Amino acid sequence: MLKARESVRTLKEYHPPLGNREGLRLDFNENTVGCSPKVIEYLKEKLTADALTVYPEYIDAMRELAAYFAVAPGELLLSNGTDEAIQVLINTFVDDGDDVLLLKPSYAMYRFYAELAGASVREIDYAATDLEFPLDEFIAAIRPSTRAILIANPNNPTGTGINLDAIRRILEAAPQAAVLIDEAYFEFCGVTALPLVRQYPNLFVSRTFSKVFGMAAMRCGCLFSSVENVRWMHKAQSPYSVNMLAALAARAAIQDRQHVALGLAPPQRVFALHRGHGLNHVRAPNRLHAGLRESEVPHLTFHNQILDGARDVLDWHLRIHAVLIQQIDDVDLEPAQRSLGDFADVRRPTV
Numbered sequence: 001m002l003k004a005r006e007s008v009r010t011l012k013e014y015h016p017p018l019g020n021r022e023g024l025r026l027d028f029n030e031n032t033v034g035c036s037p038k039v040i041e042y043l044k045e046k047l048t049a050d051a052l053t054v055y056p057e058y059i060d061a062m063r064e065l066a067a068y069f070a071v072a073p074g075e076l077l078l079s080n081g082t083d084e085a086i087q088v089l090i091n092t093f094v095d096d097g098d099d100v101l102l103l104k105p106s107y108a109m110y111r112f113y114a115e116l117a118g119a120s121v122r123e124i125d126y127a128a129t130d131l132e133f134p135l136d137e138f139i140a141a142i143r144p145s146t147r148a149i150l151i152a153n154p155n156n157p158t159g160t161g162i163n164l165d166a167i168r169r170i171l172e173a174a175p176q177a178a179v180l181i182d183e184a185y186f187e188f189c190g191v192t193a194l195p196l197v198r199q200y201p202n203l204f205v206s207r208t209f210s211k212v213f214g215m216a217a218m219r220c221g222c223l224f225s226s227v228e229n230v231r232w233m234h235k236a237q238s239p240y241s242v243n244m245l246a247a248l249a250a251r252a253a254i255q256d257r258q259h260v261a262l263g264l265a266p267p268q269r270v271f272a273l274h275r276g277h278g279l280n281h282v283r284a285p286n287r288l289h290a291g292l293r294e295s296e297v298p299h300l301t302f303h304n305q306i307l308d309g310a311r312d313v314l315d316w317h318l319r320i321h322a323v324l325i326q327q328i329d330d331v332d333l334e335p336a337q338r339s340l341g342d343f344a345d346v347r348r349p350t351v
């Protein structure tokens with residue numbers, strides 16, 4: 001029998017949902033509203049037998065996406081979702097045994113790809129009391145040997161974020177490291193490090209079409225950095241990892257700014273949808289926590305998750321209302337902080 005590489009043998013398995021997910025899906029931060037109808041129209045128009053015979057061509061998508069994000073095409077790498085962006089970044093800049101600094105809890109794929117590459121991963125805990133970014137502790141943990149730092153801003157699953165001053169401090173404390181600011185939820189908070197890319201050669205920023213654009217199934221993302229860094233990453237990337245439909249869908253999605261605004265507006269449609277599943281929406285995080293603790297009435301929020309605990313309440317939800325939520329078992333938080341905030345939280349960077 002063949003033996004897998006050491007890093008694969010010791011890797012903690014990630015179990016994504018593969019089916020049976022009927023109901024209100026709050027477990028993997030998917031968009032519960034849907035993508036722009038214009039994306040669907042455009043894909044139907046372009047989907048022909050002849051079009052499928054051709055390897056994907058990215059020139060138009062690159063030009064239009066670069067214009068949308070206000071960068072030069074050379075500063076943009078198109079990727080098969082943020083996941084591939086993380087993988088390409090690690091494969092390009094991290095060697096076996098290198099030090100990689102993360103936060104906990106955060107998006108699972110940072111650790112996954114870093115460990116797969118054989119890196120030595122360290123994690124700094126989000127503050128157990130208020131789930132805020134532990135800025136001073138994190139900066140103190142950066143070593144001259146640290147080769148990559150991966151941060152979600154705002155973070156999944158805490159919903160908390162950092163501001164540009166904090167990001168600058170991290171970039172300046174780690175000039176030797178590739179620092180990724182994963183902005184998968186940028187549209188929900190409005191803080192972006194993208195304009196800093198020309199100032200900091202160690203900065204990488206990622207965006208995705210999986211969240212506010214509602215196209216997680218398409219697997220399309222963008223990774224931004226200096227032209228030199230993008231050139232290296234391009235070299236390390238599979239040439240056709242973004243399929244032709246994903247590139248077309250991204251082009252159509254950025255044309256429909258109204259649809260994105262709809263997803264971001266006070267989400268009455270989303271609330272109505274959730275109420276249809278028997279969920280009460282509570283915008284104030286304190287009431288949310290109180291609701292979970294005291295009334296035992298489940299209060300869930302859009303684009304967020306429940307951390308740990310309250311398993312019986314959540315199971316009840318699963319059974320009665322077909323609402324899917326995610327259990328995260330390896331995080332030790334104060335009971336009062338177990339459920340997370342909502343839009344109000346992520347709109348306001350606090351560090």
Ligand SMILES: Cc1ncc(COP(=O)(O)O)c(C=O)c1O
Nearest residue numbers: 081082083107152156184208210
């Ligand atoms: C912080 C963060 N980054 C990235 C992703 C995944 O993005 P993509 O679908 O583009 O791979 C998620 C998905 O939940 C996420 O929470």
